Amino acid sequence: MRQLLVTSALPYANGHIHIGHLVEYIQTDIWVRFQKLQGNRCIYICADDTHGTAIMIRAREESIGEEELITKMQRSHIEDFAGFDIEFDNYGSTHCSENRELCEEIWNSIREAGLVSQQEVTQLYDAEADTFLADRFVKGTCPKCAAEDQYGDSCDRCGAHYSPVEMVNPLSTLTNTTPEVRSADHLFINIERLHGFLDEWTRSEGHLQPEVANYLHGHFLHEPLRDWDVSRPAPYFGFNIPDSPDNYWYVWFDAPIGYMASTRQWCDRQGEDFNDWWAGEQTEIHHFIGKDITYFHTLFWPAMLKTSRYQLPTKIHIHGFLTVDGAKMSKTKGTFVCASTYLKHLDPAYLRYYYASKLTSRVDDLDLNLGEFVTRVNSDMVGNVVNLASRAAKFATVGLSEKYPDDGGLFRQAAQDGREIAQAYESCDYARAIRTILAAADRANRFVEHHAPWKLHKDPEKTAQLQDVCTVALNLFRQLAVYLSPVLPRLAQQTGELLGEPIERWEQSQQPLLDTPVGKFKHMMQRVDRKHLEAMIAESTEHDATAGTAVPLAETCSFDDFMKVDLRVARVAAAEDVADAKKLLKLTLNLGGDEQRTVFAGIKEAYRPEDLVGRLVVCVANLAPRRMKFGLSEGMIVAAGDGGKEIFLLSPDDGAKPGQRVH
RNA sequence: GGGCCCGUAGCUCAGCGGUUAGAGCAGGGGACUCAUAAUCCCUUGGUCGGAGGUUCGAAUCCUUCCGGGCCUACCA
Numbered sequence: 001m002r003q004l005l006v007t008s009a010l011p012y013a014n015g016h017i018h019i020g021h022l023v024e025y026i027q028t029d030i031w032v033r034f035q036k037l038q039g040n041r042c043i044y045i046c047a048d049d050t051h052g053t054a055i056m057i058r059a060r061e062e063s064i065g066e067e068e069l070i071t072k073m074q075r076s077h078i079e080d081f082a083g084f085d086i087e088f089d090n091y092g093s094t095h096c097s098e099n100r101e102l103c104e105e106i107w108n109s110i111r112e113a114g115l116v117s118q119q120e121v122t123q124l125y126d127a128e129a130d131t132f133l134a135d136r137f138v139k140g141t142c143p144k145c146a147a148e149d150q151y152g153d154s155c156d157r158c159g160a161h162y163s164p165v166e167m168v169n170p171l172s173t174l175t176n177t178t179p180e181v182r183s184a185d186h187l188f189i190n191i192e193r194l195h196g197f198l199d200e201w202t203r204s205e206g207h208l209q210p211e212v213a214n215y216l217h218g219h220f221l222h223e224p225l226r227d228w229d230v231s232r233p234a235p236y237f238g239f240n241i242p243d244s245p246d247n248y249w250y251v252w253f254d255a256p257i258g259y260m261a262s263t264r265q266w267c268d269r270q271g272e273d274f275n276d277w278w279a280g281e282q283t284e285i286h287h288f289i290g291k292d293i294t295y296f297h298t299l300f301w302p303a304m305l306k307t308s309r310y311q312l313p314t315k316i317h318i319h320g321f322l323t324v325d326g327a328k329m330s331k332t333k334g335t336f337v338c339a340s341t342y343l344k345h346l347d348p349a350y351l352r353y354y355y356a357s358k359l360t361s362r363v364d365d366l367d368l369n370l371g372e373f374v375t376r377v378n379s380d381m382v383g384n385v386v387n388l389a390s391r392a393a394k395f396a397t398v399g400l401s402e403k404y405p406d407d408g409g410l411f412r413q414a415a416q417d418g419r420e421i422a423q424a425y426e427s428c429d430y431a432r433a434i435r436t437i438l439a440a441a442d443r444a445n446r447f448v449e450h451h452a453p454w455k456l457h458k459d460p461e462k463t464a465q466l467q468d469v470c471t472v473a474l475n476l477f478r479q480l481a482v483y484l485s486p487v488l489p490r491l492a493q494q495t496g497e498l499l500g501e502p503i504e505r506w507e508q509s510q511q512p513l514l515d516t517p518v519g520k521f522k523h524m525m526q527r528v529d530r531k532h533l534e535a536m537i538a539e540s541t542e543h544d545a546t547a548g549t550a551v552p553l554a555e556t557c558s559f560d561d562f563m564k565v566d567l568r569v570a571r572v573a574a575a576e577d578v579a580d581a582k583k584l585l586k587l588t589l590n591l592g593g594d595e596q597r598t599v600f601a602g603i604k605e606a607y608r609p610e611d612l613v614g615r616l617v618v619c620v621a622n623l624a625p626r627r628m629k630f631g632l633s634e635g636m637i638v639a640a641g642d643g644g645k646e647i648f649l650l651s652p653d654d655g656a657k658p659g660q661r662v663h
Numbered sequence: 664g665g666g667c668c669c670g671u672a673g674c675u676c677a678g679c680g681g682u683u684a685g686a687g688c689a690g691g692g693g694a695c696u697c698a699u700a701a702u703c704c705c706u707u708g709g710u711c712g713g714a715g716g717u718u719c720g721a722a723u724c725c726u727u728c729c730g731g732g733c734c735u736a737c738c739a
Contacts, residue, residue, distance in 0.1 A: 054738095121737070136738060151738095163737095186737080215667040219735070222666090229737045250737085295739035320668095320733085358675080363668075365732075372675060375688055383701055391698040435677075435686075445702060454697035527699060 002284060004042040005277050006032050007259045009289045010049035010094065013073040014058055017080040017339040019351065020322040020329055023366055026355045027319060027428070028288040029086040033486035034425040037506045043277075047092035047262040048074045051238035052251035053134055057174060059237070060129075066237045070095055080339035084348040085489050090269070092262035094254055099261035100239050103254050107241065109308035115193055121186045121229065124164050124179035126172040131235055133164065133172055133179055140170035146626060187244060188227035194303045195225055201302055201312065208298060211363055212318055216298060228300060256301045259287070260310070284314040291318050291363050317428055320365035334541030335368075345536035349488050350377045350528055356430040356487040370533060378527045380434075384441045385480055386491070386525050388448070392473035393498065393521035395453045395466055400499075402515040404475070405468035410447055414440045414479045415510045421483050422506065430487070437483050444476035474499065475512040482509040494524045566622040567638070567662035569652050570597070575609035578630050585609055586630065587637070589619055592659020597621070600633040606647035618650045618662055 008028040011021055028044065035042040050070040059066040070093065078091055092098075110116060124133045135151060142150045143166045150167075164170060165181055172179045191198075202208055202216050231247040232238070238248040260278055267274045277283050289297050297316050305312050321328075324335035342351065354373050357380070358366050404411070417436050424433035448469070456466035478495055485492030485503050496502035498519045570589040573596065578584045583602040590596055599619065620636040640648045652662070 123737080134738065188737095211668060215734080218666045220666095220739090226736065232737095252739090291733075293739070294734090295736070299739085323732095360676095363733090367675085369675075372688075376675085378699090379688065379701095382699065387698055387701055389698095391702080394697070431676075438687075448697080449695080449703045452695090452697080454695095457697075523699065525699085 002035070002040040002042075003277075003282055004035055004040055004284045004286060005045060005263065006035070006042060006286045007045050007288065009287075009293060010047050010255055010258055011077055012052075012054070013048045013050045013070040013077075013093075014054045016073075017077055018329070019324075019337045019339065019342060019368070022084060022339060022351060023322050023355055023359075024288055024290055024319060025081060025086045026084065026352050027317075027359055027430075029084075030352070030356060030430060030486045031286075031288070031317075031425065031428065032087075033489065034422075037482075037485060037504070038422070039505060043089040043263075043266060044087065045090055045092075045259060045262045045266065046088050047090075047094055047258045048077060049251065049255045049258065050074075050093055050095040051236075051249075051254060053131065053137075053232075053236065056131070056235065056237040057129075057137075067095070076340075080343075083339065083343045084352065090262050090266035092258065092265050094258035094261065096261055096265070098264045099254060099258055102257050102260050102264070103239055103249060104242055106257060106304055106308040106310075107249070107253075110189060110304065111243070113193075113307050115190045115307065117188050117190060117227065118185050119188050119227070119229075120183050122165055122181060122183045124170060124172070125182040126174055126177060126179045128175040128177050129172065131174070132182070132184070132233060133174070135164055137173050138164040138167065138170050138179065139173055140164075140167035143168055146624075184233040185247075186229050186233070187231040187241065187247060189230050189300075189303075191228050191300065191303050192225045194306060195221070197306055198225075198299055198303060201306075202298060206315060207313065208316055209318060209361065209363060212294060212298065212316075215294070220295070220299065225299070252296050252300070253304075256296065256304070278310050280311065283311065285311060286315050286317060287313050288317045288319070291320055294318055317361075318363050319359070320363050322368060323365055324368045325370055326367055331540070331542040334537040334539075336542075337536060337540045341536060341539055344539070345532045346528065347526065349490060349525060350381075352487050353377060353381045353434075357434045359428065359430040360432075361428040370537075374528050374530055374533065380438055381488075382525055382527050384438060384445065385477075385484070388441060388444055388473065388477045388480070389495070389498070389524060390521065391448060392453065392470050392477065393518060395457050396470035396474060396518040398463070398467055399517040400474065400514050401464075401467050401471040404512045404514055405472055407447065407472040407476075410443055410472070411475060411479070411512055413443070414476060418479075418483065418506070418509050425486060433483070434487075437480055440476070440483075441480055444473060444480070447476065448473050470518075471512075471514070474518065478503075478513060479509045482506065491524055494522075563663070564622075565620060568592075568619050568621040569656045569658055569660045569662060570617055570619040570621075570637075571658045572612045572615055572617060575612040577604070577609055584628075584630065585612070587612065589617070589635070589637075590658050591619065591621060592657065595659065597634040598631065599635045599637060600628050600630060601637050601639075603637075603639065603647050603649070607649070615649075616651045616656060616658070618652065 006028060008025050011017060032042055032044040048070060055066055055069065059069040062069065074093055081088070124138055125131070126133050139149055139151060141148050143162055146168070170179055171177070199221055202213050202221065230250045230253045231241060231244065232250050233247055236248040238251060239254055241247045241249055263277055264274050266272070267277065287297055302312055323329070327333070329336040350373070354368070354376055355366065357376055417440055421433045421436050424430065424436065451469045453466055453469045456462040456469060478499060481492050481495035482503050492503040498521065499513055500516050500519065501513060568591050570591045572587055573590045574588040576586050578586050578600070583604050584600045585604050585607065587599045587601055588596060589599055597619070617637045620638065623636050625632050625634045638650050640650065
């Protein structure tokens with residue numbers, strides 16, 4: 001019997017669970033249920049990730065304490081997960097005494113190993129909010145291309161990377177004030193000292209999916225690893241560092257330790273020995289995470305565990321992101337669906353089944369195609385599998401036969417399929433498991449078709465034959481229910497009730513159930529109603545009115561300030577593609593008379609050159625010319641939108657003439 | 664600029680060195696009526712992104728080009 005400790009990534013206490021998160025929790029829950037069904041000793045551990053600047057700021061916005069915020073959010077997360085039949089053995093929080101103690105212990109080991117150093121870090125500081133600003137909390141003008149309204153680390157428009165300290169006219173998005181530059185001492189971990197270990201660990205068989213190992217070597221491990229900044233100066237919501245009391249551990253230091261803290265809570269409750277789970281080789285440790293946090297889990301985390309002499313992960317299972325109908329989840333499209341919203345409209349089994357039918361062991365993104373969702377659930381799951389019980393149970397009033405009848409080898413074949421299905425679950429290739437199960441369901445349906453119980457039913461002399469046919473059909477169905485029970489626990493439970501024996505072990509798929517009464521049949525699952533799906537999307541759709549208020553207004557400016565900007569109507573005389581540029585089109589603008597300008601505009605993804613020629617636009621005519629990679633840009637055209645495909649050029653109403661001033 | 668991954672039927676994918684390239688859904692035709700408009704049978708549909716190469720043999724290995732996605736370190 002194996003002993004397994006399984007985790008999912010800790011959801012951040014800053015937001016609610018949505019269908020994107022659920023890919024991971026459903027994936028993990030299926031794996032854990034499979035392991036338990038196999039008779040392995042397996043615990044599923046998770047917790048809320050509660051620390052960091054974002055929590056501090058949100059608590060302020062809601063005028064409540066951080067602890068109140070995270071308590072509320074944890075309750076909500078637990079409820080959402082329960083609604084999707086995701087069963088944790090312990091669901092904790094990183095903000096607990098167990099975590100603080102473990103952080104301290106691991107920190108001391110890292111200190112003792114001589115890996116910690118102090119370095120000065122210069123950052124922007126918001127004096128009004130009294131906090132250092134992470135890059136995402138700074139907006140300003142790009143120091144390279146002068147694009148406005150860019151985030152503090154890089155520019156959407158020219159792709160430049162810089163430090164927020166270099167930005168022109170930076171503004172704190174928290175208070176809309178101008179931040180100051182301040183320095184503070186941070187603590188760094190010299191992770192390069194573990195380079196050799198990480199090189200070997202990431203490469204050695206089985207710890208990572210091959211593409212992840214390739215990525216790490218191609219991207220990080222081919223050069224010296226940079227020191228990891230693990231502290232943040234006050235104010236910060238988190239744990240104080242005992243030997244550096246003005247500093248806090250960065251949230252990514254204490255978050256993975258939360259896996260251990262949550263395990264410790266479980267151990268204390270169960271009377272188990274914590275070291276048995278984290279300090280000995282008898283336990284396999286499996287982390288399930290999304291590809292966005294690969295770096296923390298495959299480099300920092302093993303380094304921390306190695307240094308503090310804890311057990312290293314057996315395997316890190318990494319999955320991709322969720323897209324909906326091929327695009328990122330979007331609030332305006334209504335595809336950013338919260339777990340609780342989903343549950344108001346649809347059965348959680350649908351999503352569990354659909355995700356399972358698409359999950360493989362690779363890091364690829366998973367697309368939730370809404371049309372396909374309906375088809376797979378209705379045709380494959382309900383029509384093919386669940387309906388099998390429906391068409392046989394009704395005729396099985398006398399119960400199952402005493403001896404298993406000749407079924408042409410169907411039961412044996414499906415029993416043998418169990419090996420392949422189990423292997424598929426084990427390797428996280430659930431799509432393969434589902435495919436194999438569906439093939440068995442096809443065979444079972446063919447059997448029923450061929451033996452036509454509805455005809456036998458009409459002939460009183462064929463009762464025994466009818467019983468045999470139902471015995472086969474229901475046993476074939478029960479096999480499927482066992483195989484699907486990690487994905488569809490409720491279906492397994494209903495099947496157990498129908499046939500009078502709960503489904504608890506994988507081996508139940510290997511022996512037919514005989515000589516037992518069959519309960520009264522009730523529908524086990526409804527088909528998806530497209531209307532409910534549409535209602536869910538409608539409820540998730542955020543309208544423009546609410547979406548538009550998200551960006552705070554800029555500082556008040558005087559009329560004179562405004563008049564410094566000379567906006568002119570211009571006609572696009574020519575527009576051409578800039579071959580090597582990702583975002584730029586080269587425009588020739590006519591500003592009235594002979595006045596011509598060349599402008600490089602970052603609108604390539606939203607407009608085709610041929611559609612622009614001849615139209616009127618509004619141009620900033622007195623903007624300082626800018627030397628760009630492809631030539632000199634002598635102005636700027638004004639547009640709304642976030643960039644990419646979401647760019648909307650402004651144009652005057654009919655009658656305006658090139659050269660007219662806009663004011 | 665660099666890195667990782669992916670391009671197979673309308674859609675979602677399987678096949679990853681060896682018989683005429685497969686499945687499900689969708690499309691077309693038929694059967695059946697037990698069942699949740701279900702199920703069963705037959706059927707249409709692909710120059711396996713393009714071009715080279717290795718090989719007796721390539722969707723499968725290598726090179727290169729094209730197209731797409733993701734990442735590029737104090738938000739990994």
